[in-house]
Amino acid sequence: xxxxxxxxxxxxxxxxxxxxxxxxGDRRAARGRSIIANPYIYALSLAVYCTTxxxxxxxxxxxxxxxxxxxxxxxxxxxxALWWYVLRKIIRISKAHRxxxxxxxxxxxxxxxxxxxGLVTVIAVLGVIPYISLQLKAISSSFTILLHSxxxxxxxxxxxxxxxxxxxxxxxxxxxxxxxxxxxxxxxATERHEGLVAAIAFESLVKLFAFLAVGxxxxxxxxxxxxxxxxxxHQAPELERLMTVSGxxxxxxxxxxxxxxxxxxxxPRQFQISVVENVDENHVRKAIxxxxxxxxxxxxxxxxxxxxxxxxLGSGGVDADTFVLTLPMAVRQEGLAxxxxxxxxxxxxxxxxxxxxxLSTMVCNDLVMPLLLRWKWLRLDExxxxxxxxxxxxxLAIAAILLFGYVYFRVAGExxxxxxxxxxxxxxxxxxxxxxxxxxxxRGGTRAGAGAGLLAGFAVWTYTLAAPSLAxxxxxxxxxxxxxxxxxxxxxxxxxxxLTGFDEISHCMFWSMLANVGLYVGVSLFGRRSVEETSxxxxxxxxxxxxxxxxxxxxxRGSASVEDLLRLLGRFLGPERARETFLAHARRRGLRxxxxxxxxxxxxxxxxxxxxxxxxxxxxxxxxxxxxxxEPPGLEEVMDILDEASQVRAYSRELEQKSRELxxxxxxxxxxxLRLQELDRMKDDFMSTVTxxxxxxxxxxxxxxxxxxxxxxxxxxxxxRFLGIIVKETERLTRLINQTLDMAKIESGSAEWHAxxxxxxxxxxxxxxxxxxxxRDRGVAVVRPAPGPWPRITADRDRLMQVLINLLSNAxxxxxxxxxxxxxxxxxADGQLRVExxxxxxxxxxxxxxxxxxxxxxxxxxxxxGPRGTGLGLAISRRIIEHFGGRLWVESDLGKGATFxxxxxxxxxAPGVAVERAAGTAV
Amino acid sequence: MRxxxxxxxxxxAVFLVGAVLLNYPLLSLFSRPTDVxxxxxxxxxxxxxxxxxxxxxxxxxxxxxx
Numbered sequence: 001x002x003x004x005x006x007x008x009x010x011x012x013x014x015x016x017x018x019x020x021x022x023x024x025g026d027r028r029a030a031r032g033r034s035i036i037a038n039p040y041i042y043a044l045s046l047a048v049y050c051t052t053x054x055x056x057x058x059x060x061x062x063x064x065x066x067x068x069x070x071x072x073x074x075x076x077x078x079x080x081a082l083w084w085y086v087l088r089k090i091i092r093i094s095k096a097h098r099x100x101x102x103x104x105x106x107x108x109x110x111x112x113x114x115x116x117x118g119l120v121t122v123i124a125v126l127g128v129i130p131y132i133s134l135q136l137k138a139i140s141s142s143f144t145i146l147l148h149s150x151x152x153x154x155x156x157x158x159x160x161x162x163x164x165x166x167x168x169x170x171x172x173x174x175x176x177x178x179x180x181x182x183x184x185x186x187x188x189a190t191e192r193h194e195g196l197v198a199a200i201a202f203e204s205l206v207k208l209f210a211f212l213a214v215g216x217x218x219x220x221x222x223x224x225x226x227x228x229x230x231x232x233x234h235q236a237p238e239l240e241r242l243m244t245v246s247g248x249x250x251x252x253x254x255x256x257x258x259x260x261x262x263x264x265x266x267x268p269r270q271f272q273i274s275v276v277e278n279v280d281e282n283h284v285r286k287a288i289x290x291x292x293x294x295x296x297x298x299x300x301x302x303x304x305x306x307x308x309x310x311x312x313l314g315s316g317g318v319d320a321d322t323f324v325l326t327l328p329m330a331v332r333q334e335g336l337a338x339x340x341x342x343x344x345x346x347x348x349x350x351x352x353x354x355x356x357x358x359l360s361t362m363v364c365n366d367l368v369m370p371l372l373l374r375w376k377w378l379r380l381d382e383x384x385x386x387x388x389x390x391x392x393x394x395x396l397a398i399a400a401i402l403l404f405g406y407v408y409f410r411v412a413g414e415x416x417x418x419x420x421x422x423x424x425x426x427x428x429x430x431x432x433x434x435x436x437x438x439x440x441x442x443r444g445g446t447r448a449g450a451g452a453g454l455l456a457g458f459a460v461w462t463y464t465l466a467a468p469s470l471a472x473x474x475x476x477x478x479x480x481x482x483x484x485x486x487x488x489x490x491x492x493x494x495x496x497x498x499l500t501g502f503d504e505i506s507h508c509m510f511w512s513m514l515a516n517v518g519l520y521v522g523v524s525l526f527g528r529r530s531v532e533e534t535s536x537x538x539x540x541x542x543x544x545x546x547x548x549x550x551x552x553x554x555x556x557r558g559s560a561s562v563e564d565l566l567r568l569l570g571r572f573l574g575p576e577r578a579r580e581t582f583l584a585h586a587r588r589r590g591l592r593x594x595x596x597x598x599x600x601x602x603x604x605x606x607x608x609x610x611x612x613x614x615x616x617x618x619x620x621x622x623x624x625x626x627x628x629x630x631e632p633p634g635l636e637e638v639m640d641i642l643d644e645a646s647q648v649r650a651y652s653r654e655l656e657q658k659s660r661e662l663x664x665x666x667x668x669x670x671x672x673x674l675r676l677q678e679l680d681r682m683k684d685d686f687m688s689t690v691t692x693x694x695x696x697x698x699x700x701x702x703x704x705x706x707x708x709x710x711x712x713x714x715x716x717x718x719x720x721r722f723l724g725i726i727v728k729e730t731e732r733l734t735r736l737i738n739q740t741l742d743m744a745k746i747e748s749g750s751a752e753w754h755a756x757x758x759x760x761x762x763x764x765x766x767x768x769x770x771x772x773x774x775x776r777d778r779g780v781a782v783v784r785p786a787p788g789p790w791p792r793i794t795a796d797r798d799r800l801m802q803v804l805i806n807l808l809s810n811a812x813x814x815x816x817x818x819x820x821x822x823x824x825x826x827x828x829a830d831g832q833l834r835v836e837x838x839x840x841x842x843x844x845x846x847x848x849x850x851x852x853x854x855x856x857x858x859x860x861x862x863x864x865x866g867p868r869g870t871g872l873g874l875a876i877s878r879r880i881i882e883h884f885g886g887r888l889w890v891e892s893d894l895g896k897g898a899t900f901x902x903x904x905x906x907x908x909x910a911p912g913v914a915v916e917r918a919a920g921t922a923v
Numbered sequence: 924m925r926x927x928x929x930x931x932x933x934x935x936a937v938f939l940v941g942a943v944l945l946n947y948p949l950l951s952l953f954s955r956p957t958d959v960x961x962x963x964x965x966x967x968x969x970x971x972x973x974x975x976x977x978x979x980x981x982x983x984x985x986x987x988x989x
Contacts, residue, residue, distance in 0.1 A: 070969060074945050077976055081938035084931045227961030234958075243963035244954040250947035257946070288934070289981035296973050303966060 004147050007341070011143075014342055015178060015349070018199045022182055025195030036197045037279045039286030044201035045273050046287055047208070047294045049076065049264060051131075051351035052138030053422040054298060055207055055344045060321035061419045062306035066242030069419070071253050072426075073299055075260030077292040086265065087274060088284055089440055093543045094275050098613035101358060102271045102432060103366040106454075108617035109439040109540050110447035111533035117366030117618050119451065120432065123458050124268050125359055125401065127428025130469070132355060132405035134421040135348040136175075140168035142325050142344045146337060149329050154319055172406040175352050176399045183357035184394045196353070197277050203350040208298055210343020214324050215301020217336055218308040222327070226304065233307045242307075255506035259423070262430040268358035269351060276358075352402070360397035365616030368393045373619060386571045390614065411475055423505050424465050431457035431512060434520045442524075443537045449524030457516030464493050464508040560628035562597050565607040568627050572614045581610055604628055686855065690740055693871065697729040697736070704729075739872040743855070746879045753796045753883070760833060760904075761790050763797065764824055767804035774812045780820030782808075790826055793833050793904050799880045803888075806873040807837040807900050814841030814898070832886070832903040840897040849890050853878050877902075933983035941976045945969065 028035050036042070054073075061069035090105070099105045103124065107117030144167060145153065182196055223229040233239040245253065264270055278284070309323030318326055325344070328336040369390070434457075435450040470476045471493075483492070490497050494504050496511055529537070562582075570578035582594035585606055589597070597603055604624060611620035704722045708714065714722075745751040764785055768775075775782050811822045820840065827834040844852060855875045874888075881888040881902045892898035943949060953968040960967070 067965060067969065074941075074969075074973065077973060078938055078941045078945075081934045081941065081976075081980060084934045225961075230958065230961055230963060240956060243956055244965055245950065250951065253950070254946055285984050288984050289977055292973075292977050292980065296970070296977060300970070 007143065007146055007338070010338060010342065011345060014345060015174075018203065018349070019178070019181070021202050022193075022195035022199040025198035026185075026193075027195075029194035034194055034279065036194050036201070036277075039283040040290065041198065041201045042278065042283040043287040043290035043294065044204040045197045045277070046270070046291045047204035047298075048200050048269055048273055048350050048354050049267075050204070050207060050295070050298055050347060051422070052135050052344055052348045053131075053419055055211060055347040056138050056142070056321050056324055057134075057419040057422065058299065058302045059306045059309065059323045060319065062242070062302050063310055063320035063323065065249075066303075067245055068249070068252070068256075069302055070299070071256035072260045072419075073295040075257040076264040076295060078257065079261040079264050080288045080292055083284055083288055086437070086440075088281060089543060090265075090436075091275050091278050091281050091284070093440065093540050095281075096543060097539075097617060098609045099617065100276055100613055101362040101365065101616075102266060102268055102436070103362040104612070104616045104618075105271075106432065106435050106439070106450065107366060108612070109436075109536055110445070110450050111530055111536050112618045112621040113447050113451075114366075114370045114618045114622075116435075116447060116451055116454070117362075117616060118370065119454055119458075120435075121359075121362040121366045123428060123431060123454065124362060125404075126466070127431075127461070128268060128355060128359060128425050129401070129404045129408050130421045130466075131425035132352060132401065133407075133409035135352050136168045136172055136402075136405055136409050137421075138321075139171050139345060139348040140166070141322065142341050143167050143171070145322055145325055145329070146341050149334065149337065152313075152318060152326050152329060154317060154322070166410075168409055169406055172402045175349060176356075176402040178349070179353045179356050179398050179402075180395045182353055183360070184391055184398070192277055193357070194277075196357070197273070200273065200350050200354060203346040204294070206346040207343045207350075208294065210339050210346070211298055211324065212301065213336060214328060214340050214343075215305055217333065218327055219301060219304045222308055222312065222331065223304075229304050229307055232311055236311065239307060239310055242303075251501075252503045252506055255503075255509050256423075259426045259430050259505065259509055262433045263426045266429045266432040266436065267355075267425075268362065268429070269354040272354055272358035272361075352405075356398045356401050359401050360394045363397040363401075364390060364393040365614075365619065368397070369615050369619050370622075373622065385574060387574045387614075390572065411470065411473055421469075424469060427465055427505055427508050427512070428458070428461055430509065431461060431516055434513075434517045438520060438524075439537075440540055440543075443541050444524050445520065445537065446524045446527050446529050447533055448527045449520045449522070452523045453516040453518075453520030456519045457512040460496075460512035460515050461508055464496060464511060465504060468493050468504065560604050562594060562603065564627040565603065565624075566594060568623060569607055569610055572611060572623075689855070689871075693736055694733065697733045701726050701729045701733070736872070739876060743872055743876055743879070746876065746883070753799070755794050756797055757792045758795055758797055758800065759788070759790065759792055760800075760835065761785055761788055761826060763800055764804060764826070764835070767801055767808055768824065770801075771805055771808045771812065774809055775822070778812055778815065778817050778820060780812050780815045780817075780822055783821070783823035785824050785826040788826075791828050791833060791906050793906055795884045795904060796880075799883075803877040803880050803902070804835075804837075806877045810873060810900070811837050811839035811841070811898075815839050816841065828906070831906050833906060834901060834903045836899055836901045838897060838899040843894045843896050844890060844892040844898050845894050846892075849892070852890065853888075930983055930986075933986075934980065937976060937979045937983060940979070941972070944972045 025035055036045070058069040058072075093099065094105065097108055099108055103117045103120035106120045107113050110116050141154075182199075183193060219226060219229060223232070233242075265274075274284075274287075305323055305327065306320065309318070309320060309327055313323070313326060313330060325337055325340050328334075328340060372389070372393075431454060434453050435445070438445040439450070467476060471478055494507055496507070499507065499510075502510065566578055566582055569581065572578075573581065579594065582597070585603075586592070586594050586597050591597060608620050608624045611623060614620075615623070704726050708719065708722055742751070768782055768784060772782075774780075808822065808824075812820070815822060822840075823836075823838045825836040825838070827836070853874050855872055878888045881904065884904055886902055886904040888900070888902040890898055890900050950965075950968075953965050955964050957964045
């Protein structure tokens with residue numbers, strides 16, 4: 001049993017908590033410690049999208065048309081994916097131009113036009129009023145229903161009561177007072193309300209939890225989970241059809257998705273929260289996925305509640321729009337019912353507060369102030385302080401809007417379900433889409449085009465949607481619907497020109513968008529543009545590019561005095577705040593006080609932007625123009641500046657490109673130069689090494705010859721020994737010269753090659769025979785490879801022999817004299833023939849494995865008395881093996897001997913080339 | 924700069940995916956009076972796609988943070 005005073009107390013306690021949060025939020029903001037400066041609060045506050053329509057209406061819609069409630073939430077889910085481009089751009093533009101409402105946005109884009117600002121305001125107010133009345137209706141019926149608990153009584157008779165007893169009126173008054181307290185406590189040039197946003201975010205949590213609580217209770221408390229609920233629903237034939245989309249439903253589905261996609265951007269409250277109250281552009285990022293997640297969560301239980309309501313309460317007299325409240329009541333869960341009521345209250349108040357604040361800003365800045373300023377009799381432009389007037393106008397606007405909402409509720413409220421009322425508003429704000437989306441992506445859109453499109457779209461909306469809603473409530477003759485205007489069949493409002501098969505929203509959207517987009521584009525293309533429009537179009541469309549190249553101040557010239565501007569700003573913001581603002585601006589430019597500011601274009605632009613935040617861009621333009629002497633630039637000049645800016649951009653891009661290319665070329669040249677220097681150095685090294693190597697044997701030949709010449713009486717043995725040395729050194733000298741020449745030939749590619757099919761083992765045996773004297777001299781044992789059959793390979797016989805002799809003599813040289821052992825092995829695998837020559841010498845350190853293949857690199861000491869290598873053998877061998885497509889390398893560890901291996905492909909990679917070359921050079 | 928524009932493209936792709944999956948004719952394939960795990964097929968499909976879209980949006984956004 002809920003007493004009336006309990007409900008009232010809870011309602012006011014809830015509003016009190018909201019106010020507390022808002023107050024706290026404002027206090028924190030004033031101290032510079034914002035509580036809303038994070039993406040989560042931003043995403044939650046965006047959920048102001050979910051009103052009582054969502055909270056109560058979705059269930060009603062689901063109970064009558066099944067899936068029909070979903071497109072309104074799927075549309076925004078799709079739209080957020082485009083926010084990355086669209087919303088970020090709108091936010092960037094709005095911040096740059098201090099735009100505080102959707103009307104101001106349109107006015108500013110099309111050359112700061114008073115007419116467009118006013119038109120958008122009228123459309124927004126008239127379009128959104130049904131939506132506000134929807135909230136009043138939902139809150140008042142939920143209040144009435146709860147008041148009659150435990151009996152479930154529908155509040156249909158509420159309208160019949162005199163309005164002094166009508167709860168909706170008192171709710172409207174309370175909300176008006178509350179909104180005035182909330183939203184117009186002081187005037188802010190940015191129109192931002194931090195405390196308000198915090199309260200809205202809190203409301204979003206409350207309505208979500210309330211709805212989830214009711215949903216979970218119905219699904220798991222009243223029924224045994226989702227399966228059980230759907231099971232029972234299947235047994236009721238009238239519920240079965242809710243599980244599928246009926247025949248013509250896809251068209252409606254698509255149109256509703258489209259309408260809600262546009263609404264999420266252009267509803268005045270969404271614009272207020274997502275653009276004006278946005279603290280940081282980066283918060284949009286997280287909101288892109290958090291906001292749809294919120295929508296998903298709040299919709300999960302819609303269908304279960306609808307089905308539960310239909311099953312439990314039947315269709316007998318209980319409005320499906322109230323199931324969220326009446327289901328807990330029906331099973332005497334009064335606490336839950338009260339929570340549900342608070343949830344609905346939070347959904348309704350959140351919407352009403354933000355929507356009326358947004359609308360009141362528009363009404364004040366774009367409708368009333370321009371009129372007051374033009375009203376010469378009032379002499380408003382001579383008042384010392386107009387900020388009080390601004391606040392008063394806004395407060396009156398809030399009261400008036402809620403009053404209109406209440407009147408609409410009395411007039412048309414009962415003829416429609418919640419969702420149907422809301423959709424009328426959605427269709428109205430969708431009319432802003434061509435002017436705004438066109439305005440931020442198409443420079444060609446003109447003031448005349450936008451005006452024509454908006455007027456036409458709004459006219460079609462009025463005729464096909466708003467007027468019929470009044471006709472259905474009996475305020476216009478009903479015959480108007482059936483017979484059309486002037487009795488013409490073609491003019492029937494909901495079958496315009498005989499178009500049938502559409503529901504009323506799709507019908508209105510089709511015709512209004514056709515008229516709107518058609519006229520916007522058509523008139524824009526065939527009309528002319530003014531100077532102001534041209535520059536604003538460029539500033540809007542290229543907002544991401546113009547941050548450096550084109551300052552708005554460049555498009556203005558004239559003269560002004562700092563005092564005049566300061567006084568002007570003071571009249572609208574209050575003298576104190578104006579001074580502070582100028583001071584901050586002066587500090588940013590490195591000056592101590594406003595008096596030092598140069599009265600240049602930059603300052604005028606600054607003042608105008610500040611003023612635009614308070615009174616709208618169009619009025620700000622007029623006000624600033626009244627205190628400065630302007631020389632408006634001609635169209636030609638503006639175009640020149642814009643062209644220049646874009647040319648400078650293109651030119652600098654070109655320059656960047658060129659300089660990048662230049663850098664790349666320089667780097668290449670530097671690398672080539674380094675390579676050349678390296679080669680030069682190598683050539684020098686080679687020359688000096690060769691000369692050095694030649695000098696060593698020459699020196700010893702010469703010195704022994706001199707000994708022999710000087711000492712003719714040497715005994716025979718001694719003489720023999722010296723002559724032996726001389727012969728040996730001469731041989732070495734010859735070998736060295738031969739090999740140097742050989743190396744040079746191979747490297748220059750002029751060596752002779754005679755490719756032939758060979759038996760490798762045969763060549764190995766021959767090589768061993770050729771070096772057998774060496775082996776014998778040093779007492780080194782040799783192990784020959786196992787007999788074949790080994791595959792035959794294609795190579796030059798003499799060259800291969802040269803390699804083997806090189807490796808064998810190299811091995812012998814490094815073997816210990818008495819117990820030396822050299823083993824030659826053959827192997828075939830992977831299409832390659834492998835030859836290994838293993839010795840048991842001192843081995844080679846891994847660091848030297850590659851060095852030994854360089855020319856004249858001899859690692860370690862050659863053993864005393866052994867024949868010295870020339871330092872070219874291994875280098876030549878490697879070149880030869882590589883010439884035949886093979887590989888030569890060494891595996892060794894210090895103290896464990898060394899194994900030189902090479903592989904040759906069984907089929908030479910390009911034997912033709914090798915043979916041909918051999919033939920060519922042989923001639 | 925390049926990473927930023929990639930995010931926008933990914934998000935635009937998510938939009939296209941959602942627009943196609945949640946409209947005629949694909950939607951009509953699931954408009955049948957059958958159940959999936961006790962839930963009507965159409966609802967299971969719509970909420971499934973919805974969840975998928977949110978996951979894709981989150982992936983596209985959070986990817987660029989690393």
